[in-house]
Amino acid sequence: MGTGRLYVAVAVGGFRRYATYRVATVAGVFTNTVFGLILVYTYLALWEERPQLGGYDQAQAVTYVWLGQALLSTLAIGGGGFEDELIERIRTGDVAIDLYRPADLQLWWLASDLGRALFQLLGRGVVPFAFGALVFDVALPSDPVTWAGFLLAVLFGMVVGFGIRYLVALSAFWLMDGTGVVQMAWLLGFFCSGMLLPLNVFPGLLGEIVRVLPWSSLLQAPADVLLGRADPLGTFAFQGVWAVALLAAGRLVQSAATRRVVQGG
Amino acid sequence: MTGGGFIELDRVEKVFDVRKKTGFLRWERRQVRAVDSLSFSVARGEMVGYIGPNGAGKSTTIKMLTGILTPSGGRLRVAGIDPSRERTRLAHRIGVVFGQRTTLWWDLPLIDSYKLMHRMYRIPDARYRSNLEQCVELLQLDALLDVPVRQLSLGQRMRGDIAAALLHDPEVLYLDEPTIGLDVISKARVREFLRELNTERGTTVLLTTHDLQDIEQLCSRVMVIDHGRLMYDGPLAGLHEAGESERTLVVDLERELPPIDAPAPARVVRVEGPRQWLAFPAAQSAAPLVARIAAEYPLVDLSVREPDIEAVIARMYADRATA
Numbered sequence: 001m002g003t004g005r006l007y008v009a010v011a012v013g014g015f016r017r018y019a020t021y022r023v024a025t026v027a028g029v030f031t032n033t034v035f036g037l038i039l040v041y042t043y044l045a046l047w048e049e050r051p052q053l054g055g056y057d058q059a060q061a062v063t064y065v066w067l068g069q070a071l072l073s074t075l076a077i078g079g080g081g082f083e084d085e086l087i088e089r090i091r092t093g094d095v096a097i098d099l100y101r102p103a104d105l106q107l108w109w110l111a112s113d114l115g116r117a118l119f120q121l122l123g124r125g126v127v128p129f130a131f132g133a134l135v136f137d138v139a140l141p142s143d144p145v146t147w148a149g150f151l152l153a154v155l156f157g158m159v160v161g162f163g164i165r166y167l168v169a170l171s172a173f174w175l176m177d178g179t180g181v182v183q184m185a186w187l188l189g190f191f192c193s194g195m196l197l198p199l200n201v202f203p204g205l206l207g208e209i210v211r212v213l214p215w216s217s218l219l220q221a222p223a224d225v226l227l228g229r230a231d232p233l234g235t236f237a238f239q240g241v242w243a244v245a246l247l248a249a250g251r252l253v254q255s256a257a258t259r260r261v262v263q264g265g
Numbered sequence: 266m267t268g269g270g271f272i273e274l275d276r277v278e279k280v281f282d283v284r285k286k287t288g289f290l291r292w293e294r295r296q297v298r299a300v301d302s303l304s305f306s307v308a309r310g311e312m313v314g315y316i317g318p319n320g321a322g323k324s325t326t327i328k329m330l331t332g333i334l335t336p337s338g339g340r341l342r343v344a345g346i347d348p349s350r351e352r353t354r355l356a357h358r359i360g361v362v363f364g365q366r367t368t369l370w371w372d373l374p375l376i377d378s379y380k381l382m383h384r385m386y387r388i389p390d391a392r393y394r395s396n397l398e399q400c401v402e403l404l405q406l407d408a409l410l411d412v413p414v415r416q417l418s419l420g421q422r423m424r425g426d427i428a429a430a431l432l433h434d435p436e437v438l439y440l441d442e443p444t445i446g447l448d449v450i451s452k453a454r455v456r457e458f459l460r461e462l463n464t465e466r467g468t469t470v471l472l473t474t475h476d477l478q479d480i481e482q483l484c485s486r487v488m489v490i491d492h493g494r495l496m497y498d499g500p501l502a503g504l505h506e507a508g509e510s511e512r513t514l515v516v517d518l519e520r521e522l523p524p525i526d527a528p529a530p531a532r533v534v535r536v537e538g539p540r541q542w543l544a545f546p547a548a549q550s551a552a553p554l555v556a557r558i559a560a561e562y563p564l565v566d567l568s569v570r571e572p573d574i575e576a577v578i579a580r581m582y583a584d585r586a587t588a
Binding site for chain 1: 328331332333335352353356357359361363366367368370372373377380381384385386387413
């Protein structure tokens with residue numbers, strides 16, 4: 001398929017664009033490792049006081065931390081995805097160029113963001129994770145099927161993460177300055193994805209709610225598949241439903257957005 | 266219905282709703298007519314200049330021609346296609362270059378963007394290779410293909426962008442300020458390439474510019490737009506007449522003399538020592554005036570200066586305003 005080849009090319013381009021910034025990648029690896037260390041000792045202190053918090057033992061909690069560091073930039077939970085670029089293009093009017101091309105805006109940015117995510121997973125994710133696994137006592141599965149399931153859950157997480165951030169970025173068509181929305185989305189995503197603490201530890205109604213929100217597809221879902229705490233098929237279904245819903249919402253908003261004035265000369 | 270033009274506009278309008286804040290939680294709705302009953306036709310293979318002051322409606326027109334803006338009224342066709350309805354189908358047949366924007370991948374080598382175009386426009390492999398080869402040669406991109414776009418100079422990037430817009434053999438090329446910010450050599454190179462493209466491949470070109478030399482050197486036809494309306498459509502020479510522009514004859518005499526007694530409507534507009542400046546209608550030949558001065562005055566040297574089109578357009582506006 002000709003169309004498929006285009007989006008593969010876009011994804012490859014997305015991967016290579018990030019791969020050109022080697023110093024930034026090394027700096028990112030360092031940051032993720034240091035951040036991981038801080039969180040690990042915080043978690044260890046917490047789990048010392050409250051063993052089996054959220055149903056995790058200490059090794060599982062430590063694994064969760066390093067997983068979070070591996071996926072932080074991959075899923076752009078801390079920002080740094082395509083959204084900043086798209087918002088800037090909407091603000092300056094450069095998005096006009098994206099619109100007259102014979103390509104779909106949403107698929108284009110999805111492909112580009114998946115390329116970026118894959119690079120971040122390999123370039124920024126693997127090293128901190130390997131460091132954590134070597135230095136600390138972690139709980140990793142030996143079954144390759146579990147690992148495959150984990151990777152699939154990460155892939156789903158990438159698409160859900162894109163779906164959320166695409167909606168955030170499109171808001172710039174109306175707001176012209178997306179900074180506020182991006183910061184709100186970042187704060188919400190950081191908490192609701194389980195980056196601060198696993199969502200399992202939140203009790204009562206709050207816990208019930210955050211666990212069904214789309215953000216739980218990002219970190220919590222792949223982590224629970226890897227730690228053997230969730231049924232993989234059920235997890236994929238949950239993520240898949242959110243992915244489809246968000247992408248569909250993105251399409252709706254996109255068609256409304258492109259009917260609006262494209263700003264600038 | 267169609268007048269046989271490749272690009273056809275029939276009383277096209279574009280109205281924007283603008284909301285203006287007039288007080289606390291109060292907005293006033295105002296309609297801005299960016300393009301107002303615009304009609305013109307461009308034949309296949311023509312190279313047309315499209316000029317006008319900032320905010321005249323040039324970019325709005327180009328956006329409607331690419332299909333990213335939908336006209337509020339009137340009829341618009343490019344190659345028989347209604348752009349806003351079939352944007353993707355049309356995209357395969359048009360090329361667009363925005364001088365102040367880039368279609369190239371900023372962080373990656375130039376060649377990567379071309380490979381992307383190859384896939385995006387589904388260009389047959391052989392066709393892609395020969396087009397790329399030709400563009401690389403004519404636009405002198407050979408040494409730049411492996412350079413990341415962010416490291417290119419403005420002129421190099423512009424040439425890179427023009428090549429990117431042409432790999433899929435578009436039948437029509439819209440150029441929005443293609444020479445903006447370029448140095449003299451880069452400008453000359455871009456113009457030379459566009460001239461060749463138009464004559465050799467027969468590509469229809471619609472050129473928007475502030476640089477009137479672009480128009481003088483490339484376009485036999487020029488359209489002037491202001492306040493969304495077509496003010497002039499015709500040959501460049503006629504624009505001078507429409508604007509009643511004047512040429513200037515600069516005369517160097519042997520010595521300081523009183524102002525030359527020139528036959529009306531020619532007249533001396535400035536005297537500086539032995540040098541005198543005479544203005545005369547642009548449509549009129551300079552020969553009789555020169556002959557007369559040479560016969561009656563001790564002439565050392567002379568030169569004729571063409572009018573600046575910007576001034577011509579300004580005068581045209583002024584005339585309309587007072588009319």
